[in-house]
Amino acid sequence: MKKTDINSTEIAKLAGVSRSTVSRVINNYSNVPAETREKVLKVIQQYNYFPNVSAQVLAGKRARTIGLFLIEQGNVSGDMLTNMLIVSVIEHASEHGYYVLTHIIRDAKDTEMIKNVKEIFFQRRIDGGIFIGAAIHEPFIEELIDEGFVIGIVDQTLSDHPEPNRIVSKFNNDSGMKQAVAYLAGLGHSKIGVINGDMNRLSGQTKYEGYKTAMRMCGLQVNPNWVLNGDDFHERSGYKVIQKLMSQETDLPTAIIAANDSVAFGAIRALKEHKLRVPEDLSIIGFDDHALSEKHHPALTTIRVDFSDMLKRMTSCLITKIEQKTLDIKEITVDCSLVVRESCRRI
Amino acid sequence: MKKTDINSTEIAKLAGVSRSTVSRVINNYSNVPAETREKVLKVIQQYNYFPNVSAQVLAGKRARTIGLFLIEQGNVSGDMLTNMLIVSVIEHASEHGYYVLTHIIRDAKDTEMIKNVKEIFFQRRIDGGIFIGAAIHEPFIEELIDEGFVIGIVDQTLSDHPEPNRIVSKFNNDSGMKQAVAYLAGLGHSKIGVINGDMNRLSGQTKYEGYKTAMRMCGLQVNPNWVLNGDDFHERSGYKVIQKLMSQETDLPTAIIAANDSVAFGAIRALKEHKLRVPEDLSIIGFDDHALSEKHHPALTTIRVDFSDMLKRMTSCLITKIEQKTLDIKEITVDCSLVVRESCRRI
DNA sequence: CTGAAAGCGCTTACAG
């Protein structure tokens, strides 16, 4: 039943024009009279003709595809947040008529994997790419930028990176931490600990810096015993870090701010195992407002970040840049705000 | 800094051979002496050359890209299951050296959206596609199959669809329902209701059929009042259906089997609002073993389905078929098994 | 074993 592939030559013949004209119609050239246009369009419709995208790209058009690169060692598949990120990019790209090729980078240190990523760009499969989960300095991404590819990086600053083909989005973690500490201080807490995330990531660092600043602003002491260094932003990290804390003979803080909600879940799980209740015995605040936070027991008080909106903006900026339109904003800033639920109590 | 794009002509020149030979090396032709091969490869490495994929495709190679189409009206982004599905396909395709273009179909009835989907195939962006969430009979998918595209459909049977380019995966819902009913019967339940899912989907129908059969096998009566017809497979549907049941003056069942876990969550939420506890007042069994089911309160007893494995197999089959290798299995059957947790009690 | 040449299906200056 397969219709033998029809091409522009066929369409031209059927419409009684040249391939040039067919192409002009497809590409909306203004110098085609309405009549001719209609005639050609009719044939195109009728024969269900869609121009071969490879031929178009080879002839100089864009692939209208962007790459979405998720750098995640572990269980990408388990996290709802990841899903939201993927879907946000897909849907917003789709609004601009772009497609997205999603790629997972399990290990940004693996040469083979990096080669695969580069290949995607050099093969011209995509017009640009968005990276999520990258370390502060990721050499292979820098190379791609040097090569002139349009690159969006989540959780980075522009600061000393003036390349016009770099787009970044950064989180206002400073503000988030200030809100968290202020809220806890307001509840009467002064013994406030923190669980750090991945310090190779910008958010890992800015959250910790934000925490220290916020504590100082509130006139509170940072107790080094309560600065818990997690490995990453996952549940397990929060769990491990609390286990370690409990195994030591130190005083406990009355409240802990976790690097994100997943980490907070892990921390709460560990606390439970030690018969410590949240918030009765210890207050916990997370970051992100993960889809589960609301349903968690206890419902998690957290600093909400609108990832969906961020990715929407990032996707738009990327596409704007790809299409060479002038792009004024190349740094997207994402604000955050406290969501009070049930994991903190007044003392 | 952007290296001006290097192409096969350049490589040929640098290696002192013809473009033909460069191409032969790239495509692993056997008739290239090791020496020549090394020489060319060295230059390729050195100049970071990757063949332009559009040119390759235009010249007759495959795009090495598959499409993943998710048909989902509502909140695709909220569901962890969806995420797992996406990631499974991406990772398994990646193992075969394929990329995946993910596309979301919000409304399979929308002509514009359907046109977009067809376009992806006709433009030759992809070598084949996998559809998840399709109705039993989806005309536009049938058209694509008629056109000869290699298509994988999740939750369909092959039965009277003998096309060689159709691959399906079906769930053994019959077995799942038998296990669910048997388990409940074993706990002493005889008043067992069911919440149906989307009856336009194969699983919607087979689950209901399976339920009826299983009840009969166990010598139990199906009470029509306890056959609750949900709209789809989402949380809200389970909620609505229970609200409706409670607003009627009918006897309640002692146990309910939900079309899937999300529906079960919704049902439990509604029951809670009516001060009915699970499992004390009513037992509930779900389907899927959603990532949340374990963490749910109460932890949900469910029929586990290994989606990840299914998609892995489907992806492999699709790619095998794309590469024209002989494909013996074109129908993947997925078994399921009861996972006992805390949402059912003995009566 | 290897090169010259045709061809894949488009787009777009160029000329009229």
Added chain:
DNA sequence: CTGAAAGCGCTTACAG
């Protein structure tokens, strides 16, 4: 307003 032609970067029979 429109067609003939060159060109995009590959692959692969074909001929040697």
